[in-house]
Amino acid sequence: MSNELNNPFAATDQERQAREKEKFIKLSTQLITWLLVIPVVAIIVFLVYKSWPALSVEFITENPKVRMTAGGIWAPLIGTFFLVLVSLIIAAPIGILAGVYLNEFARDNWLTRFINLAVVNLAGVPSIVHGLFGLGAFVYFLGMDRCLLAASCTVAVMTLPVIITSTKEALASVPMAFRVACWNMGATKWQTIRTIVLPNSISGILTGVILQVARAAGETAPILFTGAMISSRVADSGWDAWVPYGLEDRFMALSYHLYIISTQWQNVPESFKFGTAAVMIGLVIAVNSISIGFRIYLRSRKKW
Protein backbone atom coordinates (compact mmCIF):
# COMPACT_ATOMS: atom_id res chain seq x y z
CA MET A 1 0.00 0.00 0.00
CA SER A 2 2.71 2.41 1.01
CA ASN A 3 4.63 1.29 -2.03
CA GLU A 4 1.71 2.21 -4.27
CA LEU A 5 1.37 5.53 -2.57
CA ASN A 6 5.02 6.25 -3.20
CA ASN A 7 4.79 5.33 -6.86
CA PRO A 8 2.68 7.80 -8.82
CA PHE A 9 2.84 5.55 -11.87
CA ALA A 10 1.56 2.36 -10.23
CA ALA A 11 -0.91 0.44 -12.42
CA THR A 12 -4.57 0.61 -11.47
CA ASP A 13 -6.70 -2.54 -11.43
CA GLN A 14 -8.19 -1.59 -14.77
CA GLU A 15 -4.74 -1.17 -16.33
CA ARG A 16 -3.58 -4.48 -14.87
CA GLN A 17 -6.58 -6.25 -16.41
CA ALA A 18 -5.89 -4.63 -19.77
CA ARG A 19 -2.28 -5.79 -19.54
CA GLU A 20 -3.38 -9.37 -18.75
CA LYS A 21 -5.75 -9.36 -21.69
CA GLU A 22 -3.00 -8.13 -24.00
CA LYS A 23 -0.71 -10.95 -22.86
CA PHE A 24 -3.40 -13.53 -23.52
CA ILE A 25 -4.18 -12.22 -27.01
CA LYS A 26 -0.49 -12.06 -27.92
CA LEU A 27 0.15 -15.62 -26.75
CA SER A 28 -2.86 -17.08 -28.54
CA THR A 29 -2.14 -15.35 -31.87
CA GLN A 30 1.49 -16.41 -31.56
CA LEU A 31 0.55 -20.03 -30.88
CA ILE A 32 -1.82 -20.20 -33.84
CA THR A 33 0.81 -18.70 -36.12
CA TRP A 34 3.39 -21.23 -35.02
CA LEU A 35 0.90 -24.05 -35.64
CA LEU A 36 0.88 -23.05 -39.31
CA VAL A 37 4.39 -24.36 -39.73
CA ILE A 38 3.42 -27.88 -38.65
CA PRO A 39 1.61 -28.97 -41.87
CA VAL A 40 4.45 -27.74 -44.09
CA VAL A 41 7.14 -29.48 -42.09
CA ALA A 42 5.00 -32.61 -41.70
CA ILE A 43 4.33 -32.88 -45.44
CA ILE A 44 7.99 -32.46 -46.37
CA VAL A 45 9.28 -34.88 -43.72
CA PHE A 46 6.63 -37.44 -44.58
CA LEU A 47 7.31 -37.19 -48.32
CA VAL A 48 11.08 -37.47 -47.96
CA TYR A 49 10.73 -40.40 -45.55
CA LYS A 50 8.32 -42.30 -47.80
CA SER A 51 10.18 -41.58 -51.03
CA TRP A 52 13.70 -42.15 -49.69
CA PRO A 53 14.10 -45.65 -51.27
CA ALA A 54 13.32 -44.25 -54.74
CA LEU A 55 15.15 -40.94 -54.66
CA SER A 56 18.28 -41.01 -56.77
CA VAL A 57 19.75 -39.26 -59.78
CA GLU A 58 18.45 -42.08 -61.96
CA PHE A 59 14.93 -41.50 -60.66
CA ILE A 60 15.05 -38.06 -62.23
CA THR A 61 17.02 -38.82 -65.39
CA GLU A 62 15.43 -42.13 -66.46
CA ASN A 63 12.15 -42.60 -68.23
CA PRO A 64 9.39 -44.72 -66.68
CA LYS A 65 9.94 -48.39 -67.53
CA VAL A 66 8.14 -51.68 -67.21
CA ARG A 67 4.64 -50.26 -66.91
CA MET A 68 5.96 -47.52 -64.61
CA THR A 69 7.20 -49.95 -62.02
CA ALA A 70 10.84 -49.15 -62.74
CA GLY A 71 12.98 -46.35 -64.12
CA GLY A 72 12.22 -42.75 -63.20
CA ILE A 73 10.20 -39.66 -64.07
CA TRP A 74 12.21 -37.97 -66.82
CA ALA A 75 9.42 -37.96 -69.44
CA PRO A 76 6.82 -36.24 -67.22
CA LEU A 77 9.44 -33.94 -65.69
CA ILE A 78 10.58 -32.57 -69.06
CA GLY A 79 6.92 -32.39 -70.12
CA THR A 80 6.09 -30.19 -67.14
CA PHE A 81 9.12 -28.04 -67.94
CA PHE A 82 7.88 -27.39 -71.48
CA LEU A 83 4.31 -26.86 -70.30
CA VAL A 84 5.50 -24.16 -67.90
CA LEU A 85 7.85 -22.64 -70.46
CA VAL A 86 5.30 -22.40 -73.28
CA SER A 87 2.52 -21.16 -70.99
CA LEU A 88 4.79 -18.42 -69.62
CA ILE A 89 5.90 -17.41 -73.11
CA ILE A 90 2.21 -16.91 -73.87
CA ALA A 91 1.02 -15.45 -70.56
CA ALA A 92 3.92 -13.23 -69.47
CA PRO A 93 3.91 -10.73 -72.38
CA ILE A 94 0.11 -10.51 -72.43
CA GLY A 95 -0.13 -10.17 -68.67
CA ILE A 96 2.66 -7.61 -68.38
CA LEU A 97 1.32 -5.47 -71.23
CA ALA A 98 -2.19 -5.59 -69.76
CA GLY A 99 -0.80 -4.64 -66.35
CA VAL A 100 1.10 -1.71 -67.87
CA TYR A 101 -2.03 -0.52 -69.64
CA LEU A 102 -4.24 -0.84 -66.56
CA ASN A 103 -1.79 0.90 -64.23
CA GLU A 104 -0.25 3.53 -66.50
CA PHE A 105 -2.65 4.41 -69.28
CA ALA A 106 -6.21 3.44 -68.38
CA ARG A 107 -8.45 6.20 -67.10
CA ASP A 108 -10.76 5.38 -64.25
CA ASN A 109 -13.99 4.72 -66.11
CA TRP A 110 -16.57 1.95 -66.26
CA LEU A 111 -14.61 -0.02 -68.87
CA THR A 112 -11.46 -0.07 -66.74
CA ARG A 113 -13.46 -1.06 -63.70
CA PHE A 114 -15.13 -3.82 -65.73
CA ILE A 115 -11.74 -5.14 -66.90
CA ASN A 116 -10.40 -5.12 -63.35
CA LEU A 117 -13.49 -6.97 -62.19
CA ALA A 118 -13.02 -9.53 -64.97
CA VAL A 119 -9.39 -10.06 -63.96
CA VAL A 120 -10.33 -10.59 -60.32
CA ASN A 121 -13.04 -13.06 -61.28
CA LEU A 122 -10.79 -14.92 -63.69
CA ALA A 123 -8.43 -15.51 -60.77
CA GLY A 124 -11.28 -17.10 -58.85
CA VAL A 125 -12.34 -19.61 -61.53
CA PRO A 126 -11.74 -23.21 -60.38
CA SER A 127 -8.98 -24.96 -62.30
CA ILE A 128 -11.25 -27.75 -63.54
CA VAL A 129 -13.43 -25.09 -65.19
CA HIS A 130 -10.29 -23.74 -66.87
CA GLY A 131 -9.65 -27.27 -68.10
CA LEU A 132 -13.11 -27.56 -69.61
CA PHE A 133 -12.82 -24.06 -71.09
CA GLY A 134 -9.51 -25.06 -72.69
CA LEU A 135 -11.10 -28.21 -74.08
CA GLY A 136 -13.90 -26.19 -75.66
CA ALA A 137 -11.93 -23.15 -76.77
CA PHE A 138 -8.52 -24.41 -77.78
CA VAL A 139 -8.96 -28.13 -78.47
CA TYR A 140 -12.29 -28.02 -80.32
CA PHE A 141 -13.14 -24.44 -81.35
CA LEU A 142 -9.64 -23.46 -82.48
CA GLY A 143 -9.00 -27.01 -83.64
CA MET A 144 -5.67 -27.45 -81.88
CA ASP A 145 -6.54 -30.97 -80.75
CA ARG A 146 -5.11 -32.23 -77.52
CA CYS A 147 -1.51 -31.11 -77.46
CA LEU A 148 1.18 -29.23 -75.59
CA LEU A 149 0.10 -25.94 -77.17
CA ALA A 150 -3.56 -26.32 -76.17
CA ALA A 151 -2.59 -27.27 -72.62
CA SER A 152 -0.12 -24.37 -72.41
CA CYS A 153 -2.78 -21.93 -73.61
CA THR A 154 -5.17 -23.23 -70.97
CA VAL A 155 -2.56 -22.89 -68.23
CA ALA A 156 -1.68 -19.43 -69.59
CA VAL A 157 -5.29 -18.27 -69.23
CA MET A 158 -5.26 -19.59 -65.70
CA THR A 159 -2.06 -17.79 -64.70
CA LEU A 160 -2.86 -14.50 -66.47
CA PRO A 161 -4.84 -12.78 -63.71
CA VAL A 162 -2.08 -13.17 -61.14
CA ILE A 163 0.56 -11.94 -63.60
CA ILE A 164 -1.61 -8.91 -64.40
CA THR A 165 -2.25 -8.18 -60.73
CA SER A 166 1.37 -8.55 -59.66
CA THR A 167 2.52 -6.40 -62.59
CA LYS A 168 0.07 -3.69 -61.57
CA GLU A 169 1.28 -3.84 -57.99
CA ALA A 170 4.94 -3.67 -59.01
CA LEU A 171 4.26 -0.65 -61.22
CA ALA A 172 2.17 1.05 -58.55
CA SER A 173 5.07 0.74 -56.11
CA VAL A 174 7.13 3.14 -58.24
CA PRO A 175 6.58 6.57 -56.63
CA MET A 176 4.28 8.93 -58.51
CA ALA A 177 6.87 11.72 -58.05
CA PHE A 178 9.15 10.04 -60.61
CA ARG A 179 6.40 10.00 -63.22
CA VAL A 180 5.42 13.61 -62.54
CA ALA A 181 9.06 14.69 -62.82
CA CYS A 182 9.32 12.93 -66.19
CA TRP A 183 6.12 14.42 -67.52
CA ASN A 184 7.27 17.86 -66.44
CA MET A 185 10.37 17.45 -68.54
CA GLY A 186 8.25 16.73 -71.56
CA ALA A 187 8.58 12.95 -71.57
CA THR A 188 5.69 11.04 -73.10
CA LYS A 189 3.97 8.42 -71.00
CA TRP A 190 5.76 5.65 -72.89
CA GLN A 191 9.18 7.32 -72.45
CA THR A 192 8.38 7.60 -68.75
CA ILE A 193 7.41 3.95 -68.56
CA ARG A 194 10.42 2.74 -70.54
CA THR A 195 13.10 4.83 -68.84
CA ILE A 196 11.84 5.14 -65.27
CA VAL A 197 8.87 2.97 -64.36
CA LEU A 198 9.83 -0.40 -65.89
CA PRO A 199 13.50 -0.38 -64.83
CA ASN A 200 12.37 0.22 -61.26
CA SER A 201 9.64 -2.40 -61.21
CA ILE A 202 11.05 -5.18 -63.38
CA SER A 203 12.20 -7.28 -60.40
CA GLY A 204 8.74 -7.10 -58.88
CA ILE A 205 7.14 -8.07 -62.17
CA LEU A 206 9.52 -11.00 -62.62
CA THR A 207 8.81 -12.14 -59.07
CA GLY A 208 5.12 -12.31 -59.93
CA VAL A 209 5.83 -14.26 -63.11
CA ILE A 210 8.15 -16.71 -61.39
CA LEU A 211 5.57 -17.43 -58.70
CA GLN A 212 3.24 -18.54 -61.48
CA VAL A 213 5.75 -21.21 -62.50
CA ALA A 214 4.96 -23.12 -59.34
CA ARG A 215 1.25 -22.87 -60.00
CA ALA A 216 1.53 -23.89 -63.67
CA ALA A 217 3.71 -26.84 -62.73
CA GLY A 218 1.37 -28.09 -60.04
CA GLU A 219 -2.08 -27.97 -61.61
CA THR A 220 -3.58 -31.17 -62.99
CA ALA A 221 -7.11 -30.20 -63.95
CA PRO A 222 -6.32 -27.72 -66.78
CA ILE A 223 -4.17 -30.24 -68.66
CA LEU A 224 -6.37 -33.26 -67.97
CA PHE A 225 -8.50 -32.81 -71.11
CA THR A 226 -6.24 -30.56 -73.14
CA GLY A 227 -3.05 -32.46 -73.81
CA ALA A 228 -1.64 -34.58 -70.99
CA MET A 229 -1.21 -38.25 -71.75
CA ILE A 230 -0.69 -41.29 -69.59
CA SER A 231 2.40 -42.65 -71.22
CA SER A 232 4.63 -41.50 -73.99
CA ARG A 233 7.66 -43.07 -75.56
CA VAL A 234 10.54 -40.69 -74.89
CA ALA A 235 14.12 -41.26 -76.00
CA ASP A 236 16.54 -42.17 -73.22
CA SER A 237 19.38 -39.99 -74.43
CA GLY A 238 20.41 -37.40 -76.97
CA TRP A 239 18.55 -34.37 -78.31
CA ASP A 240 15.21 -36.21 -78.36
CA ALA A 241 15.48 -36.82 -74.64
CA TRP A 242 15.77 -33.07 -74.03
CA VAL A 243 13.07 -32.01 -76.48
CA PRO A 244 10.75 -34.99 -76.61
CA TYR A 245 7.52 -33.12 -77.36
CA GLY A 246 6.60 -30.76 -80.17
CA LEU A 247 3.88 -28.16 -79.71
CA GLU A 248 1.40 -30.44 -81.46
CA ASP A 249 2.27 -33.55 -79.48
CA ARG A 250 0.54 -34.83 -76.44
CA PHE A 251 2.86 -34.96 -73.47
CA MET A 252 3.43 -36.37 -70.01
CA ALA A 253 3.41 -34.06 -67.01
CA LEU A 254 4.41 -34.59 -63.40
CA SER A 255 1.09 -33.72 -61.81
CA TYR A 256 -0.87 -35.94 -64.18
CA HIS A 257 1.73 -38.70 -63.85
CA LEU A 258 1.33 -38.63 -60.09
CA TYR A 259 -2.43 -38.85 -60.45
CA ILE A 260 -2.13 -41.81 -62.85
CA ILE A 261 0.38 -43.87 -60.88
CA SER A 262 -1.53 -43.22 -57.65
CA THR A 263 -5.00 -44.14 -58.87
CA GLN A 264 -4.96 -45.87 -62.28
CA TRP A 265 -1.91 -48.07 -62.46
CA GLN A 266 -1.23 -51.38 -60.66
CA ASN A 267 1.92 -52.46 -58.91
CA VAL A 268 3.72 -49.12 -58.87
CA PRO A 269 6.08 -49.06 -55.88
CA GLU A 270 4.83 -46.70 -53.18
CA SER A 271 8.19 -44.92 -53.06
CA PHE A 272 7.70 -43.93 -56.74
CA LYS A 273 4.45 -42.14 -55.95
CA PHE A 274 5.97 -40.28 -53.03
CA GLY A 275 9.13 -39.69 -55.04
CA THR A 276 7.17 -37.97 -57.79
CA ALA A 277 5.38 -35.82 -55.22
CA ALA A 278 8.67 -35.00 -53.52
CA VAL A 279 10.24 -33.86 -56.80
CA MET A 280 7.22 -31.64 -57.49
CA ILE A 281 7.36 -30.08 -54.04
CA GLY A 282 11.11 -29.67 -54.42
CA LEU A 283 10.61 -27.82 -57.69
CA VAL A 284 8.01 -25.52 -56.15
CA ILE A 285 10.26 -24.76 -53.18
CA ALA A 286 13.22 -24.12 -55.47
CA VAL A 287 11.25 -21.76 -57.70
CA ASN A 288 9.75 -19.92 -54.74
CA SER A 289 13.21 -19.55 -53.22
CA ILE A 290 14.41 -17.90 -56.42
CA SER A 291 11.48 -15.52 -56.26
CA ILE A 292 12.09 -14.75 -52.57
CA GLY A 293 15.75 -14.11 -53.41
CA PHE A 294 14.62 -11.70 -56.11
CA ARG A 295 12.42 -9.91 -53.63
CA ILE A 296 15.24 -9.52 -51.10
CA TYR A 297 17.53 -8.21 -53.83
CA LEU A 298 14.82 -5.79 -54.93
CA ARG A 299 14.31 -4.43 -51.42
CA SER A 300 18.01 -4.01 -50.80
CA ARG A 301 18.35 -1.96 -53.98
CA LYS A 302 15.35 0.27 -53.39
CA LYS A 303 16.38 3.58 -51.89
CA TRP A 304 13.24 5.63 -51.80
Next chain:
Amino acid sequence: MSTDSKNMNTTTENGLPTILPDLSAHQTEGDVDRLRLIENGQVIPAVIHEDINDEDIILEINKLNLWYGNAQALYDITFEVPRGKVTSLIGPSGCGKSTMLRCVNRINDLIDSVRIEGDMIIDGDSIFAPGVDVIELRKRMGMVFQKPNPFPMSIYENVVYPLRIDGVRDRAELDEVCERSLRGAALWDEVKDRLRESGLSLSGGQQQRLCIARAIASDPEMLLLDEPCSALDPVATAKIEELIQNLSGDYSILIVTHNMQQASRLSDYTAFMYLGNLIEFGPTYKIFSKPETKETEDYVTGRFG
Protein backbone atom coordinates in the same frame (compact mmCIF):
# COMPACT_ATOMS: atom_id res chain seq x y z
CA MET B 1 -0.37 56.78 -52.57
CA SER B 2 -1.13 55.47 -55.98
CA THR B 3 -4.39 53.61 -55.86
CA ASP B 4 -4.78 53.36 -59.58
CA SER B 5 -5.31 49.95 -60.98
CA LYS B 6 -5.95 48.99 -64.52
CA ASN B 7 -8.43 46.42 -63.35
CA MET B 8 -10.46 48.87 -61.37
CA ASN B 9 -13.46 49.04 -63.64
CA THR B 10 -13.92 45.37 -64.41
CA THR B 11 -16.56 44.84 -61.80
CA THR B 12 -19.43 44.97 -64.19
CA GLU B 13 -17.59 42.90 -66.78
CA ASN B 14 -17.49 40.13 -64.22
CA GLY B 15 -21.23 40.35 -63.94
CA LEU B 16 -21.05 41.32 -60.33
CA PRO B 17 -23.30 43.75 -58.60
CA THR B 18 -21.42 46.97 -58.36
CA ILE B 19 -21.50 47.13 -54.64
CA LEU B 20 -17.79 47.70 -54.62
CA PRO B 21 -17.46 51.14 -56.07
CA ASP B 22 -13.76 51.60 -55.43
CA LEU B 23 -11.98 48.85 -53.62
CA SER B 24 -8.58 50.43 -53.77
CA ALA B 25 -9.90 53.23 -51.67
CA HIS B 26 -9.91 51.03 -48.62
CA GLN B 27 -7.52 53.29 -46.83
CA THR B 28 -10.21 55.89 -46.74
CA GLU B 29 -13.23 53.65 -46.35
CA GLY B 30 -11.50 51.06 -44.23
CA ASP B 31 -14.33 48.57 -43.84
CA VAL B 32 -14.74 46.93 -47.27
CA ASP B 33 -13.87 43.39 -46.27
CA ARG B 34 -12.62 41.70 -49.43
CA LEU B 35 -11.83 38.48 -47.65
CA ARG B 36 -15.40 38.07 -46.48
CA LEU B 37 -16.71 38.94 -49.94
CA ILE B 38 -14.42 36.34 -51.48
CA GLU B 39 -15.51 33.77 -48.94
CA ASN B 40 -19.08 34.52 -49.99
CA GLY B 41 -18.17 33.74 -53.58
CA GLN B 42 -17.66 37.22 -55.00
CA VAL B 43 -15.00 37.70 -57.62
CA ILE B 44 -12.90 40.66 -56.59
CA PRO B 45 -10.82 42.50 -59.17
CA ALA B 46 -7.18 42.42 -58.23
CA VAL B 47 -5.07 45.44 -57.52
CA ILE B 48 -2.22 45.50 -60.02
CA HIS B 49 0.60 47.95 -59.45
CA GLU B 50 1.54 49.93 -62.53
CA ASP B 51 5.25 49.15 -62.28
CA ILE B 52 4.72 45.94 -64.28
CA ASN B 53 3.94 48.05 -67.35
CA ASP B 54 7.61 48.99 -67.55
CA GLU B 55 8.75 45.37 -67.66
CA ASP B 56 9.47 43.03 -70.55
CA ILE B 57 6.71 40.44 -70.21
CA ILE B 58 7.28 36.72 -70.73
CA LEU B 59 3.97 35.30 -69.53
CA GLU B 60 0.54 36.89 -69.72
CA ILE B 61 -2.16 35.30 -67.65
CA ASN B 62 -5.52 36.33 -68.96
CA LYS B 63 -8.78 35.73 -67.06
CA LEU B 64 -7.78 32.26 -65.99
CA ASN B 65 -10.55 30.21 -64.38
CA LEU B 66 -10.04 26.66 -63.24
CA TRP B 67 -12.40 24.03 -61.89
CA TYR B 68 -11.70 20.68 -60.23
CA GLY B 69 -14.95 18.97 -61.16
CA ASN B 70 -17.57 21.39 -59.92
CA ALA B 71 -15.35 23.18 -57.43
CA GLN B 72 -13.79 26.34 -58.80
CA ALA B 73 -10.19 26.77 -57.71
CA LEU B 74 -9.09 29.86 -59.66
CA TYR B 75 -11.22 32.95 -60.37
CA ASP B 76 -10.41 35.30 -63.23
CA ILE B 77 -6.70 35.50 -62.55
CA THR B 78 -5.11 38.23 -64.65
CA PHE B 79 -1.52 39.40 -64.32
CA GLU B 80 1.76 39.47 -66.19
CA VAL B 81 5.05 37.80 -65.30
CA PRO B 82 8.18 39.80 -66.13
CA ARG B 83 11.05 38.26 -68.12
CA GLY B 84 14.31 37.45 -66.37
CA LYS B 85 12.95 38.21 -62.92
CA VAL B 86 11.77 36.24 -59.94
CA THR B 87 8.04 36.39 -59.33
CA SER B 88 6.68 34.81 -56.18
CA LEU B 89 3.16 33.60 -55.46
CA ILE B 90 2.17 33.87 -51.81
CA GLY B 91 -1.02 33.24 -49.91
CA PRO B 92 -2.51 30.93 -47.29
CA SER B 93 -2.86 27.18 -47.96
CA GLY B 94 -5.47 26.29 -50.53
CA CYS B 95 -5.37 29.70 -52.21
CA GLY B 96 -4.51 28.19 -55.60
CA LYS B 97 -0.82 29.12 -55.84
CA SER B 98 0.32 25.65 -56.82
CA THR B 99 -2.68 25.11 -59.09
CA MET B 100 -1.75 28.36 -60.82
CA LEU B 101 1.84 27.18 -61.26
CA ARG B 102 0.76 23.82 -62.63
CA CYS B 103 -1.35 25.53 -65.28
CA VAL B 104 1.75 27.09 -66.80
CA ASN B 105 3.13 23.75 -68.03
CA ARG B 106 -0.31 22.17 -68.26
CA ILE B 107 0.56 19.38 -65.86
CA ASN B 108 -3.02 19.81 -64.59
CA ASP B 109 -4.14 18.21 -67.85
CA LEU B 110 -3.25 14.86 -66.32
CA ILE B 111 -6.08 15.25 -63.83
CA ASP B 112 -9.26 14.18 -65.61
CA SER B 113 -11.63 16.46 -63.77
CA VAL B 114 -9.80 19.73 -64.43
CA ARG B 115 -11.48 22.29 -66.66
CA ILE B 116 -9.83 25.55 -67.62
CA GLU B 117 -11.14 28.79 -69.13
CA GLY B 118 -9.15 31.85 -70.08
CA ASP B 119 -5.66 31.84 -71.47
CA MET B 120 -1.99 32.10 -70.75
CA ILE B 121 0.33 33.55 -73.37
CA ILE B 122 4.02 32.82 -73.24
CA ASP B 123 6.17 34.92 -75.58
CA GLY B 124 3.11 35.64 -77.70
CA ASP B 125 2.07 31.98 -77.98
CA SER B 126 -1.10 30.76 -76.34
CA ILE B 127 -0.57 27.82 -73.98
CA PHE B 128 -4.11 26.52 -74.28
CA ALA B 129 -4.55 26.94 -78.05
CA PRO B 130 -5.84 23.80 -79.79
CA GLY B 131 -2.63 23.12 -81.72
CA VAL B 132 -0.33 23.28 -78.69
CA ASP B 133 1.56 20.05 -78.01
CA VAL B 134 1.95 19.75 -74.23
CA ILE B 135 5.14 17.75 -74.67
CA GLU B 136 6.75 20.62 -76.57
CA LEU B 137 5.35 23.13 -74.09
CA ARG B 138 6.73 21.28 -71.09
CA LYS B 139 10.17 21.16 -72.65
CA ARG B 140 10.15 24.96 -72.54
CA MET B 141 9.49 24.91 -68.78
CA GLY B 142 11.52 23.50 -65.95
CA MET B 143 9.65 22.52 -62.82
CA VAL B 144 10.97 21.78 -59.34
CA PHE B 145 8.81 20.38 -56.57
CA GLN B 146 8.55 20.67 -52.83
CA LYS B 147 10.13 17.29 -52.23
CA PRO B 148 13.34 16.59 -54.17
CA ASN B 149 12.57 13.84 -56.67
CA PRO B 150 15.78 12.71 -58.38
CA PHE B 151 15.47 9.48 -60.34
CA PRO B 152 17.05 6.33 -58.94
CA MET B 153 19.92 6.55 -61.42
CA SER B 154 23.33 8.18 -61.52
CA ILE B 155 23.81 11.92 -60.98
CA TYR B 156 24.97 12.18 -64.58
CA GLU B 157 21.94 10.38 -65.99
CA ASN B 158 19.62 12.46 -63.82
CA VAL B 159 20.92 15.69 -65.30
CA VAL B 160 20.96 14.59 -68.94
CA TYR B 161 17.58 12.85 -68.73
CA PRO B 162 15.76 15.59 -70.72
CA LEU B 163 18.32 15.14 -73.52
CA ARG B 164 18.06 11.36 -73.36
CA ILE B 165 14.33 11.47 -74.04
CA ASP B 166 15.09 13.72 -77.00
CA GLY B 167 17.35 10.97 -78.32
CA VAL B 168 20.66 12.83 -77.88
CA ARG B 169 23.51 10.30 -77.91
CA ASP B 170 26.52 12.46 -78.57
CA ARG B 171 28.75 11.91 -75.57
CA ALA B 172 30.49 15.28 -75.83
CA GLU B 173 27.18 17.14 -75.93
CA LEU B 174 25.83 15.20 -72.95
CA ASP B 175 29.01 15.83 -70.97
CA GLU B 176 28.91 19.51 -71.77
CA VAL B 177 25.24 19.90 -70.79
CA CYS B 178 25.82 17.91 -67.61
CA GLU B 179 28.67 20.15 -66.51
CA ARG B 180 26.95 23.38 -67.54
CA SER B 181 23.70 22.43 -65.73
CA LEU B 182 25.46 21.28 -62.58
CA ARG B 183 27.55 24.45 -62.54
CA GLY B 184 24.36 26.43 -63.09
CA ALA B 185 22.80 24.70 -60.12
CA ALA B 186 25.93 25.32 -57.99
CA LEU B 187 26.41 21.61 -57.51
CA TRP B 188 29.33 20.85 -59.84
CA ASP B 189 32.14 21.24 -57.31
CA GLU B 190 30.40 18.94 -54.86
CA VAL B 191 29.65 16.10 -57.26
CA LYS B 192 32.12 16.32 -60.15
CA ASP B 193 34.13 13.36 -58.81
CA ARG B 194 31.11 11.13 -58.32
CA LEU B 195 28.87 11.65 -61.30
CA ARG B 196 28.38 7.86 -61.54
CA GLU B 197 26.92 7.57 -58.05
CA SER B 198 23.18 7.42 -57.50
CA GLY B 199 21.35 10.71 -57.32
CA LEU B 200 19.63 9.34 -54.23
CA SER B 201 22.95 9.20 -52.37
CA LEU B 202 23.03 13.01 -52.13
CA SER B 203 21.72 15.03 -49.19
CA GLY B 204 18.28 16.64 -49.41
CA GLY B 205 19.60 20.06 -50.36
CA GLN B 206 21.95 18.56 -52.95
CA GLN B 207 19.09 16.48 -54.35
CA GLN B 208 17.03 19.63 -54.76
CA ARG B 209 19.90 21.36 -56.57
CA LEU B 210 20.23 18.23 -58.72
CA CYS B 211 16.56 18.62 -59.61
CA ILE B 212 17.19 22.26 -60.51
CA ALA B 213 20.15 21.17 -62.67
CA ARG B 214 17.86 18.67 -64.38
CA ALA B 215 15.24 21.38 -64.88
CA ILE B 216 17.68 23.75 -66.58
CA ALA B 217 19.43 21.06 -68.64
CA SER B 218 17.08 21.51 -71.57
CA ASP B 219 17.54 25.29 -71.38
CA PRO B 220 13.93 26.23 -70.64
CA GLU B 221 12.47 29.72 -70.83
CA MET B 222 10.81 29.59 -67.44
CA LEU B 223 11.53 27.88 -64.16
CA LEU B 224 8.52 26.92 -62.09
CA LEU B 225 9.41 26.29 -58.47
CA ASP B 226 6.74 24.82 -56.20
CA GLU B 227 7.88 25.52 -52.63
CA PRO B 228 11.38 24.27 -53.43
CA CYS B 229 12.78 24.84 -49.95
CA SER B 230 9.98 23.71 -47.68
CA ALA B 231 11.48 20.26 -47.16
CA LEU B 232 15.02 21.56 -46.57
CA ASP B 233 16.99 22.74 -43.56
CA PRO B 234 17.99 26.43 -43.24
CA VAL B 235 21.53 25.95 -44.63
CA ALA B 236 20.29 24.12 -47.72
CA THR B 237 17.51 26.69 -48.07
CA ALA B 238 20.04 29.53 -48.08
CA LYS B 239 22.00 27.79 -50.84
CA ILE B 240 18.89 27.28 -52.97
CA GLU B 241 17.85 30.90 -52.46
CA GLU B 242 21.27 32.12 -53.52
CA LEU B 243 21.04 29.84 -56.53
CA ILE B 244 17.62 31.18 -57.48
CA GLN B 245 18.93 34.73 -57.41
CA ASN B 246 21.89 33.75 -59.58
CA LEU B 247 19.57 32.05 -62.05
CA SER B 248 17.25 35.02 -62.42
CA GLY B 249 18.23 37.06 -65.42
CA ASP B 250 18.96 33.95 -67.45
CA TYR B 251 15.60 32.47 -66.58
CA SER B 252 12.22 33.88 -65.71
CA ILE B 253 11.33 32.29 -62.42
CA LEU B 254 7.90 31.75 -60.95
CA ILE B 255 8.10 30.51 -57.37
CA VAL B 256 5.38 29.40 -54.98
CA THR B 257 6.34 29.85 -51.37
CA HIS B 258 4.80 29.67 -47.94
CA ASN B 259 7.66 31.57 -46.47
CA MET B 260 7.08 35.32 -46.68
CA GLN B 261 10.64 36.22 -45.71
CA GLN B 262 11.73 34.07 -48.62
CA ALA B 263 9.38 35.85 -51.00
CA SER B 264 10.60 39.25 -49.82
CA ARG B 265 14.29 38.24 -50.00
CA LEU B 266 14.13 36.52 -53.34
CA SER B 267 11.60 37.98 -55.64
CA ASP B 268 11.24 41.08 -57.74
CA TYR B 269 7.48 40.79 -58.02
CA THR B 270 4.94 39.24 -55.71
CA ALA B 271 1.39 38.09 -56.25
CA PHE B 272 -0.82 37.64 -53.21
CA MET B 273 -3.66 35.15 -53.65
CA TYR B 274 -6.56 34.20 -51.45
CA LEU B 275 -9.12 31.43 -52.05
CA GLY B 276 -8.45 31.31 -55.78
CA ASN B 277 -8.52 35.09 -56.23
CA LEU B 278 -5.59 37.33 -56.95
CA ILE B 279 -5.72 40.15 -54.40
CA GLU B 280 -2.70 42.20 -55.27
CA PHE B 281 0.26 42.03 -57.62
CA GLY B 282 3.20 44.36 -57.71
CA PRO B 283 6.89 44.86 -57.00
CA THR B 284 7.91 42.90 -53.94
CA TYR B 285 9.15 45.88 -51.96
CA LYS B 286 5.79 47.61 -52.40
CA ILE B 287 3.78 44.49 -51.53
CA PHE B 288 5.76 44.09 -48.34
CA SER B 289 6.27 47.70 -47.31
CA LYS B 290 3.30 49.67 -48.62
CA PRO B 291 0.65 47.38 -50.09
CA GLU B 292 -2.43 49.00 -51.52
CA THR B 293 -4.93 46.66 -49.93
CA LYS B 294 -5.47 46.15 -46.25
CA GLU B 295 -5.74 42.38 -46.79
CA THR B 296 -2.25 42.14 -48.26
CA GLU B 297 -0.89 44.23 -45.43
CA ASP B 298 -2.59 42.01 -42.86
CA TYR B 299 -1.18 38.91 -44.51
CA VAL B 300 2.40 40.07 -44.97
CA THR B 301 2.53 41.40 -41.43
CA GLY B 302 1.22 38.08 -40.13
CA ARG B 303 -2.15 39.28 -38.91
CA PHE B 304 -3.92 36.43 -40.69
CA GLY B 305 -3.09 33.32 -42.71
